[in-house]
Amino acid sequence: MDLRQALAALVGDRHVLSDPERKAPYERDYTGRYGGAARVVVRPADTAEVAGVMAVCAEHRAAVVPQGGNTGLVGAGVPRDGEIVLTLERLTELGEVDSAVGQVTVGAGATLAALQAAAHGAGQDAALDFAARDSCTVGGVVACDAGGARALRHGTARAHVAGLEAVLADGSIVSRLTGLVKDNAGYDLPALMIGSEGTLGIITRVRWKLAPLLGSRVAALVALESASQAAELLASLRAHAPSLESCDFFLDDGLQLVLEHQRRASPLRTRAPFYVLAECAARSDPTDELAQALAQAGIDDALLADDGTGRERLCALREGHTDAINAAGVPHKLDVGIPLDQLDRFLGQVPEAVSSAGGERAILFGHLGDGNVHVNVLGAAADDARVDDAVLELTLRCGGTISAEHGVGVAKAAWLERARGAEQVAAMRSIKRALDPDNLLNPGAVLSSLAARR
Ligand code: 2HG
Ligand code: ZN
Numbered sequence: 108m109d110l111r112q113a114l115a116a117l118v119g120d121r122h123v124l125s126d127p128e129r130k131a132p133y134e135r136d137y138t139g140r141y142g143g144a145a146r147v148v149v150r151p152a153d154t155a156e157v158a159g160v161m162a163v164c165a166e167h168r169a170a171v172v173p174q175g176g177n178t179g180l181v182g183a184g185v186p187r188d189g190e191i192v193l194t195l196e197r198l199t200e201l202g203e204v205d206s207a208v209g210q211v212t213v214g215a216g217a218t219l220a221a222l223q224a225a226a227h228g229a230g231q232d233a234a235l236d237f238a239a240r241d242s243c244t245v246g247g248v249v250a251c252d253a254g255g256a257r258a259l260r261h262g263t264a265r266a267h268v269a270g271l272e273a274v275l276a277d278g279s280i281v282s283r284l285t286g287l288v289k290d291n292a293g294y295d296l297p298a299l300m301i302g303s304e305g306t307l308g309i310i311t312r313v314r315w316k317l318a319p320l321l322g323s324r325v326a327a328l329v330a331l332e333s334a335s336q337a338a339e340l341l342a343s344l345r346a347h348a349p350s351l352e353s354c355d356f357f358l359d360d361g362l363q364l365v366l367e368h369q370r371r372a373s374p375l376r377t378r379a380p381f382y383v384l385a386e387c388a389a390r391s392d393p394t395d396e397l398a399q400a401l402a403q404a405g406i407d408d409a410l411l412a413d414d415g416t417g418r419e420r421l422c423a424l425r426e427g428h429t430d431a432i433n434a435a436g437v438p439h440k441l442d443v444g445i446p447l448d449q450l451d452r453f454l455g456q457v458p459e460a461v462s463s464a465g466g467e468r469a470i471l472f473g474h475l476g477d478g479n480v481h482v483n484v485l486g487a488a489a490d491d492a493r494v495d496d497a498v499l500e501l502t503l504r505c506g507g508t509i510s511a512e513h514g515v516g517v518a519k520a521a522w523l524e525r526a527r528g529a530e531q532v533a534a535m536r537s538i539k540r541a542l543d544p545d546n547l548l549n550p551g552a553v554l555s556s557l558a559a560r561r
Pocket of ligand 2 (some may be wrong): 258326473474481512
């Protein structure tokens, strides 16, 4: 039996896609920058089938790229070189919310929005959110330890994982789904899978830790002069608004691009170099608390929105950046973390670094509270890495990290050793070799391929 026949025998012929038109949506990423031909796309129905697929692939020494909602931005979820794409899209099962322990078991292919809805239905909250919520999947969210705006208060995906189930490269299943908060028996394999971007195992189910639902929300949009002024505002919000949920930022050229793309006028009367969008959430109306924290910071002209529609319209200005940028070209996306006291320096130096590396335009925005800056560069050829190198070089000079929430993928694999150091990367390679000796799982993502093979 050849590989295709063996896969079809396992999952059914109609779930092994070889027709170019049917494979196409799985072969290119959202930005259009990364992708390649898949050998086939295989769509297992459950954990047992994922395990069967991996066993067959191991037997045939066939490389596999696991894929969730294909919303990744670093090229880790799409084929590069004739790999098999294993999509988790059929693993959408949502278990019952256990309100007593505040947890739910969810299939890797369920969308973040579906998890949020299930949690809300039980009066709880998934406590993680970002713009790709309707397409991104829980498995992918955990595999790249996604963060989003609310990580400021609730932590990144890692903070929500009470356990998980994964299939390893040889087809074995490792499962820790009891959700026991105290369980330190042996190495923490779930922790190893989180953020491994499908290179150590394929996450099939997640035991998700929920948070109490805070039904009352208020958002504020504030125009400021600089990042250091924004840092002062953040300090005041932290001190005086314990209900602070998120604190994002964007700059004026990004705002203009979004307004043009969304065909709307700015809700603010004046333009400014820097904008902060802060949100508070509590059981009872946090508007006064937020207003007082703003006043303490000397801000008296913030735009406040306490109803759902008003908040959505303000948030769309920040969340709309990704779509507006994509509509303007194929971006180079750098998702970096910068210490807050270096933010002014970093933001000030990016334009020069980008233009001297051949980029036309850099749009900067992100999550102020986490020092997480999204640098989107337009006007550089997709295969020209000079702008990526220039931004990452500057990031390290500012004491930052080359990846904050999107992952390393193939986009930054060449930079991992510079960022983490030779010793850490050597330890990572040992783990990779132990769990995936034939380098079948997402080869080339996180760890550059050559050395991963020894
Ligand atoms: C966000 O914060 C996402 O909106 C995407 O992390 C960022 O498009 C980007 O660069
Ligand atoms: Zn982000």
